[in-house]
Amino acid sequence: MPSQLIKNNFRIDKLPHIWCPGCGHGILMRAITVAIEDLGLDKDKVCIVSGIGCSSRAAGYMDFNTLHTTHGRALAFATGVKLANPDLHVIVISGDGDASAIGGNHLIHACRRNIDITAIIFNNNIYGMTGGQYSPTTPNGDKGTTAPYGNIDRPFDMCELACAAGATYVARATAYHANQMINYVKKGLAHKGFSFVEGISSCPTYYGRKNKKGTSVDILTSLKDTFVDLKLKDKLPAEKLEGKMFMGEFKETILPEYTDEYQKIIDRLKK
Numbered sequence: 001m002p003s004q005l006i007k008n009n010f011r012i013d014k015l016p017h018i019w020c021p022g023c024g025h026g027i028l029m030r031a032i033t034v035a036i037e038d039l040g041l042d043k044d045k046v047c048i049v050s051g052i053g054c055s056s057r058a059a060g061y062m063d064f065n066t067l068h069t070t071h072g073r074a075l076a077f078a079t080g081v082k083l084a085n086p087d088l089h090v091i092v093i094s095g096d097g098d099a100s101a102i103g104g105n106h107l108i109h110a111c112r113r114n115i116d117i118t119a120i121i122f123n124n125n126i127y128g129m130t131g132g133q134y135s136p137t138t139p140n141g142d143k144g145t146t147a148p149y150g151n152i153d154r155p156f157d158m159c160e161l162a163c164a165a166g167a168t169y170v171a172r173a174t175a176y177h178a179n180q181m182i183n184y185v186k187k188g189l190a191h192k193g194f195s196f197v198e199g200i201s202s203c204p205t206y207y208g209r210k211n212k213k214g215t216s217v218d219i220l221t222s223l224k225d226t227f228v229d230l231k232l233k234d235k236l237p238a239e240k241l242e243g244k245m246f247m248g249e250f251k252e253t254i255l256p257e258y259t260d261e262y263q264k265i266i267d268r269l270k271k
Contacts, residue, residue: 009033022216024175024201035185053095055122072102086259097135111165115258124203132206162196169195176223
């Protein structure tokens, strides 16, 4: 990471971060700052909101207007921020547990409202900060401290969930595919409406260790081998897609944005 990028975007006195060696969250956090710089956004017009969890530590390291909120409520706080000041670029950094478990209702309603917020989900398939419990995205059969014999729940596909709930921009990359992650975050920030960008992260300490995934390098390599571009879904034979997951842009559409519609009501009442 170039030193100038750190000086421009991070609270130097808060570094180094406390994430475990091999965690993919630093790569995803960097992707957000590179996207902000590439777009030339005024940092005073950027507000980053996070909830609770490993991913949510990012807000404390990033030198913008930041809110570190309660568990699962980042999107609720962010909605208030955006309604109060629609000119802000509001970014939510959340984890798979924070966004799809305790915060699941906030997620689906932010999607359906199409409020101009960019939600960036650091998905490591586990509750990493609180002890390794399985989350709504933990693959079926994988282990956690609360699923010592294997998870029997069907996992959420968070991008499919966001699409179904009404998000108007939905994309996924991984910590291995860092350049794609940067591009999707940039598109999400430029999109007028609710954008949902999922970054598949690596957790060697809890998820990897409990499920015998190997070293940190092994886990990142598995992301490279497991995720294929969504554009290839209908082009590759079935045997080539066995055991694969998809990354790419799942949805991009334009619909009326929530704060614009709210302002129309205000303007109408003033007449």
